[in-house]
Amino acid sequence: MTFKELGLIPAILRTLEEQGYKKPTPIQQQSIPILLKGRDLLGCAQTGTGKTAAFAIPIIQHLSAPHNEPAGRRKIKALIITPTRELATQIADSFTVYGKYTNLKNTVIFGGVKQRAQVDALRKGVDILVATPGRLLDLINQRKISLRDIEYFVLDEADQMLDMGFIHDIKKVIAMLPKQRQSLFFSATMHPKIVTLSKQILGNPERVTVQPEQTTAEKVEQSLYFVTKGNKIKLLIYLLQMNHMDSVLVFSRTKHGANKIVKLLDREGFRSAAIHGNKSQTARELALNNFKKGDLKILVATDIAARGIDIDELSYVVNYDLPNVPESYVHRIGRTGRAGSSGMAISFCDAAERAYLRDIEKLIAKKITVVHEHPYINDGLESESLQPERKHGHKRRPKPAAKPKGSGGRKNYWNKKKTGGSSRSSN
């Protein structure tokens, strides 16, 4: 199946070609025909499956049809709600890319920053609005936004919306939408609460499910290190030195923990940055951009902040803390091993995290391979392990020199003094 066979217009085919998209991903193959027919859609898919293009492309195609040419000031015809600023920005960027050869305009609004620039952009007129729920309601209440002309409504990452307590905001927004519209609802999981919410939004939807989470998990090589809480930072530094990790996303359960990891890494000469809800939008964007460009090799994140981070070629995920919600483990490791490439997920487990480990292994229906050979092994924990399968050493290690020197070798990405930036960029 090609994009052309999906019946896309030349303006979209051109940009997809420029993006190097060879063929539609499964969610795109399934969703685009449904959406082009004008049907409502209930999609069970997570970030990384290509779902943004799956909903953005049909919306762009509809809105760029000649009869939709704006007469007078543009009115918001498509509304996409998503839980985090990062996701909102990425979705808006995707609309800009996929709609590059159309006459459509989009903008993005989210909280935590002054509203002035966002209001200015809205005043100029946009066809497509991507928003987080809080700021959207604020601006609706201030009469800066009207939902009167919405024809397309997308609720993205619904399960995360519920986790983050946005349910009331979402219900308020839904109540304001015109009855006559096309609605799309995406969620990585389909808990009963999600299904109930979806029924309030969708008419008689078609359902599309892609890539059960376990499938993503299977592509990622997973390993487990038993270690005391106090030794986690030493183990992290040891692994960074041994493995030459090009891009590593380190997960901390708490914001405070993330800051602490950055500080301790810094003390050892490893540049990193934390992204979490307490960081300013500017700081988060800067860290993310530097990471995407390859200038920064280590990003330390909490689950909420990392959801939806779209980074191609992320080679390692390190679960510095195991998540207490097992589904988060699958989300985390899904950050690597994207788009068919293989990835590595390394998890640290201290005594207090054994119960979390059990829940995770139950969810993914397999035991994570324990690495026994490392200097910080916590023997007490190891002997308790139920792990039947043993693995000696980490697959990608050892590489002899931790920090190669000299112009002929790799750049030393880890030292504070940068020796030159990589020009790789994603997106």
Ligand code: AMP
């Ligand atoms: P998403 O699930 O929307 O976050 O997309 C994940 C990543 O896949 C993004 O970096 C997209 O640019 C990329 N992507 C989306 N569709 C395709 C495609 N058909 N071929 C290759 N890459 C794609």
